[in-house]
Amino acid sequence: MESHGFTSPYTPNTDAERSEMLNAIGAGSVDELFKDIPQQHRNPKLNLPPPLSELELRRDIEALARMNAVPGDYACFLGGGAYRHHVPAVVRQLVSRSEFMTSYTPYQPEVSQGTLQAHFEFQSLICQLTGMEVANAGMYDGATSLAEGCLMAARVTKRNKVMVLDTVSPAYRAVVKTFVEAPQLEEIVVAPAQANPTNEFACVVVQQPNFFGYLEDVEALARRTHSVGALLVVAVDLVSLGMFKPPGEYGADIVVGEGQSLGVAPTFGGPYVGIFACKEQYIRQMPGRIVGRTVDTRGRTGYVLTLQTREQHIRRERATSNICTSVGLIALMATIYMAANGRRGLRHVAELCYHKAHYAASLVSKIPGYSLPAQGTFFREFVIQCPRPPAEINRKLLERRIIGGLDVSDRYPNGMLLCCTEVNSREEIETLAKALAEVGKA
Amino acid sequence: MATPDVTMDGRRKLLMDRSVPGRMGTTLPPLDVPAQPLPSKGLLRDDLPMPEVSESELVRYFSQISQFNFSIDHNFYPLGSCTMKYNPKVNDEMAGMPGMAEIHPNQPPETVQGALKLMHRLQGYLAEATGMAGASLAPMAGAEGELTGLLMARAYHLSRGDAKRKKVLIPDSAHGTNPASAAMAGFQVLALPTDTNGNTDAEALKASVGDDLAAFMITQPSTLGLFDANLLELVHIVREAGGIVYGDGANLNALLGRVKLGDLGFDVVHSNLHKTFTQPHGGGGPGAGAVMVSRRLLPFLPTPLVEQRKGPDGKEQYVLATPPKTIGKMGAFHGNFGALVRAYSYIRTLGDAGVAEVSRDAVINANYILSQLKGHYDLPYDRRCMHEAVFSARNLRHKHGVSALDVAKRLIDYGVHPPTMYFPLIVEEALMIEPTETESKETLDQFIATMKAIAREAAENPKLLHDAPHNTPNTRLDEARAARQPDLRWRKA
Numbered sequence: 015m016e017s018h019g020f021t022s023p024y025t026p027n028t029d030a031e032r033s034e035m036l037n038a039i040g041a042g043s044v045d046e047l048f049k050d051i052p053q054q055h056r057n058p059k060l061n062l063p064p065p066l067s068e069l070e071l072r073r074d075i076e077a078l079a080r081m082n083a084v085p086g087d088y089a090c091f092l093g094g095g096a097y098r099h100h101v102p103a104v105v106r107q108l109v110s111r112s113e114f115m116t117s118y119t120p121y122q123p124e125v126s127q128g129t130l131q132a133h134f135e136f137q138s139l140i141c142q143l144t145g146m147e148v149a150n151a152g153m154y155d156g157a158t159s160l161a162e163g164c165l166m167a168a169r170v171t172k173r174n175k176v177m178v179l180d181t182v183s184p185a186y187r188a189v190v191k192t193f194v195e196a197p198q199l200e201e202i203v204v205a206p207a208q209a210n211p212t213n214e215f216a217c218v219v220v221q222q223p224n225f226f227g228y229l230e231d232v233e234a235l236a237r238r239t240h241s242v243g244a245l246l247v248v249a250v251d252l253v254s255l256g257m258f259k260p261p262g263e264y265g266a267d268i269v270v271g272e273g274q275s276l277g278v279a280p281t282f283g284g285p286y287v288g289i290f291a292c293k294e295q296y297i298r299q300m301p302g303r304i305v306g307r308t309v310d311t312r313g314r315t316g317y318v319l320t321l322q323t324r325e326q327h328i329r330r331e332r333a334t335s336n337i338c339t340s341v342g343l344i345a346l347m348a349t350i351y352m353a354a355n356g357r358r359g360l361r362h363v364a365e366l367c368y369h370k371a372h373y374a375a376s377l378v379s380k381i382p383g384y385s386l387p388a389q390g391t392f393f394r395e396f397v398i399q400c401p402r403p404p405a406e407i408n409r410k411l412l413e414r415r416i417i418g419g420l421d422v423s424d425r426y427p428n429g430m431l432l433c434c435t436e437v438n439s440r441e442e443i444e445t446l447a448k449a450l451a452e453v454g455k456a
Numbered sequence: 457m458a459t460p461d462v463t464m465d466g467r468r469k470l471l472m473d474r475s476v477p478g479r480m481g482t483t484l485p486p487l488d489v490p491a492q493p494l495p496s497k498g499l500l501r502d503d504l505p506m507p508e509v510s511e512s513e514l515v516r517y518f519s520q521i522s523q524f525n526f527s528i529d530h531n532f533y534p535l536g537s538c539t540m541k542y543n544p545k546v547n548d549e550m551a552g553m554p555g556m557a558e559i560h561p562n563q564p565p566e567t568v569q570g571a572l573k574l575m576h577r578l579q580g581y582l583a584e585a586t587g588m589a590g591a592s593l594a595p596m597a598g599a600e601g602e603l604t605g606l607l608m609a610r611a612y613h614l615s616r617g618d619a620k621r622k623k624v625l626i627p628d629s630a631h632g633t634n635p636a637s638a639a640m641a642g643f644q645v646l647a648l649p650t651d652t653n654g655n656t657d658a659e660a661l662k663a664s665v666g667d668d669l670a671a672f673m674i675t676q677p678s679t680l681g682l683f684d685a686n687l688l689e690l691v692h693i694v695r696e697a698g699g700i701v702y703g704d705g706a707n708l709n710a711l712l713g714r715v716k717l718g719d720l721g722f723d724v725v726h727s728n729l730h731k732t733f734t735q736p737h738g739g740g741g742p743g744a745g746a747v748m749v750s751r752r753l754l755p756f757l758p759t760p761l762v763e764q765r766k767g768p769d770g771k772e773q774y775v776l777a778t779p780p781k782t783i784g785k786m787g788a789f790h791g792n793f794g795a796l797v798r799a800y801s802y803i804r805t806l807g808d809a810g811v812a813e814v815s816r817d818a819v820i821n822a823n824y825i826l827s828q829l830k831g832h833y834d835l836p837y838d839r840r841c842m843h844e845a846v847f848s849a850r851n852l853r854h855k856h857g858v859s860a861l862d863v864a865k866r867l868i869d870y871g872v873h874p875p876t877m878y879f880p881l882i883v884e885e886a887l888m889i890e891p892t893e894t895e896s897k898e899t900l901d902q903f904i905a906t907m908k909a910i911a912r913e914a915a916e917n918p919k920l921l922h923d924a925p926h927n928t929p930n931t932r933l934d935e936a937r938a939a940r941q942p943d944l945r946w947r948k949a
Contacts, residue, residue, distance in 0.1 A: 020809040024542055025817045026896035032817070035824040035897060039840075047819050047840055050683035051715045057812070058716050061584050065807030068546050074804065075797070079555025081570030083563065092560045095788050102482040104515055106552075112529035113522035116543050119740035122874050123935075124865065124928040125531075127524035129739035135471055138946035142472070142505045148944050151740070154596040157788035165640075185788045192758075192784035196610060196642035229499060259501045272788070281551075282571050283561030283789025284596060285742030297942065303740065308938035311923075315468055316930035320938040326599070326636035327879075331645040336599040336636035339730060343738025353471050353514055354481035357506040362484050372492035391495040408564065420562050440488040 020065045083417060085280070089442040090417040091374075093395045093433025094225070095156070095183055096283065097253065097275040099363065100437055102354045105277045109347050119303075119339065123318045129342060130317035133305040136349040143255050143352065143360075144269045145262020146291035150302035152345035153337065156272030157186045159288030160219065160249050161193035162301045162335055163268045164201075166292075167217035167245040169299045169334070174199045175215045177244075179206050181224035186249060190219070209235060217245040217268070222261065223254060226422065226431060227371070227395030228388055236265035252276050252289060253435075254393045256364025268292045277351025278344055287344035298324060301335030303342075366436035367394035370443060374434050377447035383454045387426050395433045397426050401454045404430040410453035416446055465929075467520045472946045474517070475507040481514050524929045525739070526873045532899050534825075536844045536876035536888025537631070537679050539709050539731035544805065547734060547798035556797050561789040565775050571793065572774035576762040578746075578800045585803075585811065586705070586725045587716025588748035593791040594758045598706055600786060601726030601745025602637035602673075607783040608724065608749065608756040609671040609700040610641055615756075615781055621670040621698070627656045629679045629880040634704060643670055650882055654682045654837035658689050665697035675704035676717065679880040679888070680837055681822065681844035683710075691721040700724065700753075708732045709892070710819055710843035713812025723750040732814075733799035735792075744795035755781040760790055817893030818843040821900060825889055828904040832911045836883050844890035846883055853885050858914040858921050860885040865932065866913065868925035870906045 027035070032044075041047055048056060066074060085098055092098075109115065113128055120126030120133075133151040140149035153159035164176045176194060178187055180203050187203060194201050199216075211218050218239040223229050232248065239246045245267035250260075253275045261269045273287035274280070290302055297304070298321065306320030326333040355363060371394045379386050383401030398419070400407050407430065408418040419432035434443060494500070509517075526533065533540035551557065559568055579591040595601040606624065613621040624638040628647045635645040646664060651657045656674065665672075672694040677683045684690065694701050703717045703725040709732045711717070717725045729735045730743030737743075749757060760776035767773035776790070806814065819842050826835070826845035833847035849860040864874030864887065876888040891900060913920055925931065 020807070022806060022810045022813050024544060024806075025813050025893045027817055027820070031897045032820055035820050039820070039823045039827045041823070041840070044816050044820065047823055047842075048683075048714050048815075050685050050840075050842075051711075052688055052720070055715050055719045057714060058587070058719060060713050060808055060811055062581055062808040062811060063804065065810050066804045068805070071546065071550070071801055071804055075550045075553060075556070075574075075801065078570035078574050079553050081573065082555050082559050083567035084555050084558050085560055086554060086558050090560060092562045094562050096561050098558075098560065100484075102511075104481070104511055108515065108518045108522075110548070111519065111522045113525040113527045114739055115548075115736045116528040117525045117739045118533065118535055118538055118540060118737045118873075122526075122864075122868070123933045124925050124930055125524075125526035125868055125873060126739070127929045128521040129525055131468070131470075131521050131524070132518070132739075134945070137944055138470065138472065139506065141945045148942075154600065154742075155787050155789075157785070158596070158600070183788070185785060188785040189787060192607065192786060193640075196607060197640065198642065229495075255501070256504065257500055259499060263501070279557040280560045281557050282559045282568065282793040284787065284792040285744075285794050286788075297944070304942075304944060306938035307943040308934045310930040310933045312931055314465075314930060316933045318933045318935050318938045320935065320942060320944075323939070326632035328632070329636075330632045331635035331639040333632070333636040333639070336603060336633050336640050337597070338599045338631075338633050339597045339728070339737070339743040340741040341596075341738075342740030342742075343736070344742055346739070350514065350518060353507050353509055354511065355484075355506075356475075356479070356481055356508045357477075357504050358480060358508065359482060359484055360506055361504055366485070366487060368494075369487055369492045370489055373489035376492070391499060405564075412564075412567065417560070417563060417567065436485060443489065 085417060088415045088417045089446065091419050091432045091446060092417055094420040094431055095185060095272060096280045097435055098280060098437050099275055099435050101277050101279060104354055105347050105350045108350050109343055114346055115343060120319060123316060127316060130305050132346050132349055134307060134317050136345045137305060139349060139352045140289055140291055143252065144291050145260035146269050147294040148297050149291035150300055150304050152341050153288030153290050153302055154341060155284060155286040155288045156249065156270060157189040159270035159290050160186050161190045163247045163270045164190055164194055164217060166299050166301060167247060167268060168199055170245060170296055171216045173214055173216040176201050176217055177209060177211050177215050178203050178219040179209060180204060181206055181226060182219055182221040182249060183225040206230060211239055211242050211244050213242045215244045217247045219247045221249040223251055223393045226388055226397050227392040228390040232264045240265065253364055253367065256360035273348045276348035278347050285341055285344050287341045287348055299334055302337050303340060363436055367434060370434040370438055371396060374432060374443045378450060381447065381451045384450060394435055395431055397422060397429050397431055399426060400428040400430055403428060407453055411449055414449045416449055470946050471507040471509060474509050477508055479508040479510045481509050481511045531871055531873050532895060532903055533873040534875050534889045534891050535873060536890040537706055539890060539892055541734060541892035542894035543734050543736040544802060547801040550801045551794045551797040569774055572762050574800050575796060576764055576774055578796055579762060581803050582727060582746050583748050585712060586748045587718025588725060589751040590754045590757060591746055591748045592757045592761060593746050593796055594786045595745035595747055596787050596792050597741060597743045598726060598728035598745040599633040599637055601747045602633055603640055604747045604758055604786055605702050605724035605726055606637055606641035606671060608753050611756045611781060611783050612700065612753060613670055620668050623668045624670055625664055625672045627674060628882050630675055631706060634673050654680045655684045655686050656690055658686045661690055661693050665693055665699065669697045669699040671700040671702050673702040673704060675706055677707045677710050677842035680846050681841040682837060683842050688720060695721055706731060707843060710815050712815045714815045718750060723753055729795050729799040734802045735795040735798045742792050742795060744792040755779050756783055758783055758786045814893050821891040821893060821895060824900055825891055825904060829907055832908050844888055847887045848883055849885040849887055852914045856914045856918045858918050860887050862921035863887060863910055866910050866921045866924040869927060872903060872906060
């Protein structure tokens with residue numbers, strides 16, 4: 015059998031073609047092309063594993079995948095910022111089209127109308143869903159979207175304090191902290207009842223429903239916030255908007271959110287898409303890409319990236335953000351998801367989540383030793399108080415092929431945050447309740 | 457025969473205008489649990505103004521508009537500094553495997569050991585490829601990687617009680633993200649000039665460093681496609697002044713296996729995994745901006761990192777760890793994992809034998825174009841290039857009134873995506889051409905012939921270029937109008 019040295023399938027040129035090209039260049043060797051690199055540091059040894067064929071690579075990744083407990087094989091009740099929802103086949107099929115997947119940021123509008131029109135659809139549907147006036151074409155994720163929202167509020171109000179409710183996701187609060195410290199802003203975390211901003215505050219940040227799944231009294235908060243000239247920043251759950259009142263109706267100035275639940279698999283945390291919408295009066299302070307509709311030289315409708323003077327490639331250190339490559343393809347997934355479900359489907363998904371979560375809560379609340387420590391209206395997540403530490407409960411659930419809820423015992427004694435969506439069947443929910451009863455016993 | 461009215465092009469009709477009440481684009485399961493009491497009406501929305509379209513219409517609509525795009529699978533895409541190389545199909549399949557795509561970021565570490573092992577290996581590969589001591593996979597794009605690196609520089613100086621280091625020096629050839637990231641990290645930005653050979657002006661650097669210097673950010677090779685001949689001297693000046701040396705790895709494709717920036721004294725290098733490591737660009741992301749650091753910055757890396765430990769049973773175990781002086785979190789979870797799986801797959805496919813072939817062919821291809829187009833287009837820095845060749849269309853502009861924009865738009869008529877234009881800012885009428893290693897000699901020859909043909913057309917029929925492109929869904933668009941009268945969303949007619 016003939017033995018083959020390694021030939022990369024991704025570099026077409028052969029040795030013969032390379033020498034022909036080197037001749038044309040007038041270079042005696044490949045190394046001559048790299049001679050600006052200091053010689054003592056040139057061509058270092060790379061300690062990497064040897065090449066794998068496609069078959070070997072597949073086996074390697076499959077072996078790694080087998081080391082994971084995969085929701086689907088396991089019943090899973092995790093939420094806390096990423097959610098499992100059914101993704102219609104059209105979403106993956108359409109975004110897998112090369113024209114969408116392997117094109118660049120649409121700086122050349124004549125050859126990017128597909129991406130641009132799709133982004134315009136995204137902006138439009140986000141506005142429709144959130145009740146806001148304008149939206150951008152997406153940020154990295156919900157957390158960075160929130161951080162950028164705080165920076166934007168500081169630019170708009172020229173104030174340097176940011177009030178964040180302590181019911182906002184701890185991960186979101188942490189990212190806000192990372193982003194606001196360097197530009198000398200101050201993040202102040204308060205309980206909802208203590209949210210009484212003064213005129214030093216740029217904004218008040220609320221999550222709706224909050225991290226624990228419960229609705230906040232956003233209307234009262236909006237009044238308190240606006241009375242001191244601060245902006246209300248709402249981190250909203252997009253799926254909840256299938257049934258609950260949108261932030262545009264209760265006075266939100268800036269709306270951010272995690273778009274993952276709109277048709278994107280959990281993928282161990284990313285890539286996702288951050289939603290970013292605001293009142294029209296603030297668009298020139300908005301971060302991120304914005305697509306606008308215009309006409310071409312023949313008067314035909316077309317789309318372009320617009321308001322680019324806000325952006326880093328024009329304004330450099332005075333830009334509204336450094337964001338460049340964002341998450342265009344994930345925004346497209348969310349767009350197709352929203353369109354596929356549409357008016358009736360989005361409502362139906364929200365209601366399935368609501369009823370299943372409440373059914374699960376009613377079952378768990380009846381198990382001896384368990385209770386529901388939080389009050390109020392919740393959507394698809396709720397906190398249960400376990401008779402023993404949630405980590406212990408979860409270990410035992412795992413033996414029964416159940417991935418339990420998120421441990422929130424730092425906030426509620428023995429608290430566990432459970433999440434139900436349409437992918438959790440009645441059977442799964444009832445199995446969970448039975449298992450909780452069993453593993454709760456000492 | 458009359459031409460159909462193009463303004464009636466059905467492909468341009470938006471979802472909300474296609475909506476017909478009663479249509480549905482997917483199926484959903486019925487409620488299988490007892491209905492629960494609904495909350496009070498005041499909390500609910502009355503109206504959900506979202507489109508109603510059938511699945512078949514949806515597929516036709518998005519398939520049709522997708523065809524308005526150029527893409528790397530369909531077209532040569534020599535977009536300078538964007539590294540539009542081929543995106544291997546196997547990588548997409550690996551990232552889409554249920555064992556990778558369906559795992560939840562809040563799962564306990566013991567249930568995601570495979571994912572963590574992959575990330576741990578990738579941290580190691582990227583640190584090895586750049587010669588650095590450690591890596592973070594958290595940043596979700598190149599620009600976020602820059603911010604991460606600069607926040608680490610800030611934290612490093614502050615940890616030493618050195619609060620006066622407020623200045624970041626950046627060559628004038630840099631991407632706009634560099635100064636924008638520096639500003640977000642709370643620094644003042646000072647631009648450094650480029651000398652006549654295309655290197656950063658070492659004298660200017662020397663004159664600008666002092667005890668207020670926080671960091672020096674340099675892209676290597678630069679956006680002129682050049683490896684700085686004074687690089688060791690620049691690094692030395694910065695380190696002597698107590699500054700952090702930041703390497704923007706946007707153009708790392710040229711350096712793989714040729715030099716490790718860590719060996720030259722760099723403290724931070726970020727890599728755009730959607731450039732060098734083949735994550736597809738997706739029409740503007742998602743990407744990933746892994747950040748590699750020297751030993752002195754390890755304690756400041758963002759959280760979480762993946763670390764390997766011995767478990768109680770003596771077996772290897774992967775955990776999410778927080779470095780002692782971390783700058784904090786850069787995103788809600790652990791970075792763009794899907795992009796990490798693709799980068800991992802790519803590195804494993806090429807392996808130790810293949811990684812240096814990337815830079816070899818990327819640099820040969822760029823120099824081949826440079827050698828063949830020299831004389832037809834102006835070459836502002838007449839020396840060998842690395843992964844990209846920066847030409848200027850100023851000769852065409854002065855002789856025939858044809859701009860870089862015209863040349864770029866005319867290329868579209870030939871089925872080639874325009875190169876990067878008017879960048880770097882220091883080159884008049886810049887045309888920045890990056891072929892990448894995944895293009896064959898035949899493609900390059902065809903491109904070279906096309907560019908020469910366009911230079912001839914510029915002389916013979918400049919109007920042809922001014923009006924280009926001719927065969928796209930839209931001719932040139934009125935960008936001024938778009939900015940003056942923002943029309944940013946669908947509205948009811």
